[in-house]
Amino acid sequence: MKFKGKRAWVTGASSGIGQAVARALAGEGAEIVLSARREDRLQSLAEELKNQGAQVHIEAADVSDRAAMETVAERLAALGGIDILINNAGTMPISPIINGRVDEWDQMIDVNIKGVLYAINAVYSGMAERKAGHIVNVSSIAARTTYPSAGVYAGTKHAVRAISETLRKEAIRFGVRVTDIQPGSVDTELPDSIGHEKIRGIVKSNMYGEDAAMLKADDIANAVIYALEQPEHVDVGELLIWPTRQE
Numbered sequence: 001m002k003f004k005g006k007r008a009w010v011t012g013a014s015s016g017i018g019q020a021v022a023r024a025l026a027g028e029g030a031e032i033v034l035s036a037r038r039e040d041r042l043q044s045l046a047e048e049l050k051n052q053g054a055q056v057h058i059e060a061a062d063v064s065d066r067a068a069m070e071t072v073a074e075r076l077a078a079l080g081g082i083d084i085l086i087n088n089a090g091t092m093p094i095s096p097i098i099n100g101r102v103d104e105w106d107q108m109i110d111v112n113i114k115g116v117l118y119a120i121n122a123v124y125s126g127m128a129e130r131k132a133g134h135i136v137n138v139s140s141i142a143a144r145t146t147y148p149s150a151g152v153y154a155g156t157k158h159a160v161r162a163i164s165e166t167l168r169k170e171a172i173r174f175g176v177r178v179t180d181i182q183p184g185s186v187d188t189e190l191p192d193s194i195g196h197e198k199i200r201g202i203v204k205s206n207m208y209g210e211d212a213a214m215l216k217a218d219d220i221a222n223a224v225i226y227a228l229e230q231p232e233h234v235d236v237g238e239l240l241i242w243p244t245r246q247e
C-alpha cells in the first residue's frame with residue numbers, strides 16, 4: 001500500500017490511461033477523485049474501485065470550462081486537498097494544418113493546455129501550503145517531436161512539457177514535485193477523437209504495422225507509479241515511454 005493516506009485526483013479517468021492510473025493508485029491504497037465528462041463511466045469505475053475497498057469520489061467536469069474547474073477546486077479543498085494530481089485529460093483531433101480545421105485547433109488548445117493549467121491551479125496552493133504534493137502531467141512523445149497532421153496536437157503537448165518544466169522549477173522550494181509523462185502510441189480510445197476521416201483510419205489501423213505492439217494503458221500506469229513512489233528527495237522530471245517498434 002504505497003499511497004495509503006494520500007488523496008489522488010485523476011482527470012480523464014473515464015477511459016484509457018486515466019482509468020488505468022486510477023486503478024493502480026486505488027490498488028496501492030490511495031483515496032481517489034475521478035474526473036471526466038462521461039459521468040456514467042466514472043460511476044462504474046467508482047463502483048469497481050469501491051468494491052475493492054477504495055475510497056472514491058466523482059467530480060464530473062469539462063476541464064476546459066474554467067468556471068466548472070473553479071467549482072471543482074473548491075470541492076477538492078473542502079475534501080481536505082489533493083496530494084497527487086494526475087493531469088491526464090486530453091484530446092487528439094489531428095489533421096493537416098493546411099486543412100484549416102479551426103474548431104478542432106481550439107478544442108485541443110482548450111483541453112490540452114488550458115485544462116492542464118486549470119487543474120494545476122485547482123490543487124497547487126493547497127500543496128504549497130502543506131509543503132507536499134506531486135503533479136503528474138501527461139504530455140506525449142509529441143512534446144518532443146512532431147509529424148505531418150500532428151502540428152497543433154504536438155504544439156499543445158510541447159506546451160504541456162514547457163509548463164511542467166517551468167512549474168517544477170518554480171515549485172521545488174515549496175515541496176511540490178512535478179513529473180511530465182511522455183507516452184508513445186498507447187492502445188486507447190484517443191483516435192476516436194480524430195474528426196478527419198482519412199487520418200483517423202490511418203491512426204486506428206496502427207501505422208507502425210500489425211505486428212508492432214502498441215503500449216497498453218497499464219504500461220503508462222506503471223511509469224506513473226514509478227515516478228510517484230520515489231523518495232521525497234527524488235523528482236522524476238520526465239519519462240519518455242516508447243512502444244519498442246515505434247519510430
Ligand code: NDP
Binds near residue numbers: 017111
Ligand atoms: P482516451 O481517449 O482513452 O482518454 C481521454 C480522457 O480524457 C477521457 O477520460 C476523456 O473523458 C477525457 N477528456 C477528454 N476531453 C475532456 C474534457 N474536455 N474535459 C474532461 N475530460 C476530458 O485517451 P488516452 O487515455 O490515450 O489519453 C490520455 C492522455 O494521454 C491524453 O492527454 C493524451 O493526449 C495522452 N497521450 C495518449 C497517447 C496515446 O497513444 N493514446 C500517447 C501520448 C499521450 P470524457 O470524454 O468522459 O470527458
